[in-house]
Amino acid sequence: MLRITAFGLFALFLALCGLRAATPPPQSASFDCAKASHPLEKTICASPKLRALDGEVAALYKAKLAVLFDKQGFKGQQRDWQQILRSRCAKTCDPAAVEADYTVQRDSLKSFGEELWEASYKTADVAQLTINHVDARQFDFGITRDLEGKMLCRLPASDGEAGAIATLASPAQASWSAGACRIDFALTRDATGHVTRIDTTASAGCKRYCTGTYGLSDAFLPANSWVASNQ
Known part of the structure; x- marks a missing residue:
């Protein structure tokens, strides 16, 4: 006859609990x-x-x-x-x-992670703002502006440069700075909280990222062409 001591019953109980917890x-x-x-x-x-x-x-x-x-x-x-x-x-x-x-x-x-926003001009140059969200309060961004293939503005300055991380101070405001360059983001939201427009205001120190009289201050609208994965 098999005998189970009190200690054995206790060990069996723990083992059963462990199996249940592990599943x-x-x-x-x-x-x-x-x-x-x-x-x-x-x-x-x-x-x-x-x-x-x-x-x-x-x-x-x-x-x-x-x-x-x-x-x-x-x-x-x-x-x-x-x-x-x-x-x-x-x-x-x-x-x-x-x-x-x-x-x-x-x-x-x-x-999936990147958002695309574009600034619209009457001229042939195009500005784009790309955003990759780090978390609910920070996003990695890049801004480019080109004219028929010629780069006019680029931030970060090169592909090998570390990304620019902006921080949200509120649902309507974010900012980034490095040295003399500071960019403020104003986020326009509709009644449901969706961002419908992003305005960037760049300080004078950001001119080093552009050529000629071009700058990084713009009004960007969503330009995402997301399609269903089963299309």
């Missing part, structure tokens, strides 16, 4: 599966892997949306992706195809 609960979908009605939703809810992918994509999207300035454009990309996916599953869904779509979108959201 994470299955990741859930981003919606309530009890209310699933569309064929796509039912296909996702029937597969633990698809439920996890749906939850992961939703979390990545939410995290990106929280820091991006051009929220309207980014929302449009996600909305288009969802509509295309739902239309492909209007009647029946192939779980393998859904998994492939979700995997591509997940990888796209993981690698």
